[in-house]
Amino acid sequence: MTTATNRSTPAPHDTGSPALPAARGPLSESVIGVLVGRDPRLPDAAAIRRADPYGDDLHLLLYVLYELHYRGFAGVDERLEWDPALLGVRGAAEDLFLDAVRRDGGSGGDDVAGAVDALQLEPVGDDGHGVSHHLQREGELWQLREYAAVRSLYHLKEADPHLWVVPRLRGRAKAAMVAVEFDEFGAGRAEDVHARLFADLMGDLGLDARYGHYLDAAPAQALATVNLMSLFGLHRRLRGALVGHFATVEITSSPGSRRLADALRRAGAGPAAQRFYDEHVEADAVHEQVVRHEVIDGLLEDEPGLAADIVLGIEATGHLEDRLGDHLLAAWREGRSALRTPLVL
DSSP states (O other), X not given: OOOOOOTTSOOTTOSOOOOOOOOOSHHHHHHHHHHTTSOOOOOOHHHHHTSOTTSHHHHHHHHHHHHTTTTOOTTSOGGGGGOHHHHHHHHHHHHHHHHHHHHHSOOOOSOHXXXXXXXXXXXXXXXXXXXXXXXXXXXXXXXXXXXXXXXXXXXXXXXXXXXXXXXXXXXXXXXXHHXXXXXXXGGGOGGGOHHHHHHHHHHHTTOOOSTTTXXXXXXXXXXXXXXXXXXXXXXXXXXXXXXXXXXXXXXXXHHHHHHHHHHHHHHTOOHHHXXXXXXXXXXXXXXXXXXXXXXXXXXXXXXXXXXXXXXXXXXXXXXXXXXHHHHHHHHHHTTSXXXXXXXXX
């Protein structure tokens, strides 16, 4: 195991744009082919509508197109970020995904207070059956490493998708959102940026902390959780849903982080691995109150018509996190890797 990165050393994940991933089907193959200049053909709307809305092919297509708005890919022309044909393909894929999430994600409605209250319900004693409960009670080091590899697709860009909502908010909601994001980005200190802390965690676990390194290994369920926040973030019309997503992340983070910190200590992980989750236990307990009483209440005060979208964001996030958790636990309980390509020990 390596030790925590020295404060003066550049963050190991800040290495520029990642390489394009391998395709997972005809849809993602055609998009990747266009990005590398190999094939000018793109899938039509009918082909996209026939795809599995939760499947590998569709979600790699979305992930690759969304990544053009983050760091892009090595060797890919940056002007393709706003290519009309690619945006048309992305829009059709988004419609399929969003329709499925609306259908399957929850009861819907506009009871924001009820949806937020439900996020705060924690299992009593040892009754929890989620991933963090499993890892705390009986998780093995190889499972913690897989979990970190999967989560790296988000945590190495942590808080970035949520920043897109800031120019779309006003007053209390905007001020409170920026205050929470300021903490996520290290309160002005590069060494404390949460993405940097997660890169240090990965180093302690013997993982490769380069940005996007585990994209090929990540299952569709993991891609979908990241794609959801990109989808919400890139569309102004879904600003309420992004706030709902943000609320879910912040409100559920503190107890889950406590369990994961315990799991890492029990497994003998190094101090940098423990620090990431210890930091979230304290910070997100405060953020929870700010998000609920300032961000959400402030947004509803300004735009009460967004209540149903906030609930959508909360329920869709829970739905996709449950799908990912079920996938991870099913594999681990059978003693097999939950990744498409098992990690090299």
